[in-house]
Amino acid sequence: MMPEMDGYEVARRIQNNPILQNLTILFITAHGEVFSISTLM
Numbered sequence: 361m362m363p364e365m366d367g368y369e370v371a372r373r374i375q376n377n378p379i380l381q382n383l384t385i386l387f388i389t390a391h392g393e394v395f396s397i398s399t400l401m
Contacts, residue, residue: 367387371385371387
């Protein structure tokens with residue numbers, strides 16, 4: 361749980377930065393239930 365923005369926004373900002381756009385992004389969640397994870401996709 362990120363206070364200012366979600367992981368998708370962070371990924372968008374990384375992808376829009378020419379220096380970082382080739383960086384591999386790995387999402388790790390604190391949600392353990394399948395329902396919680398699938399609602400994020």
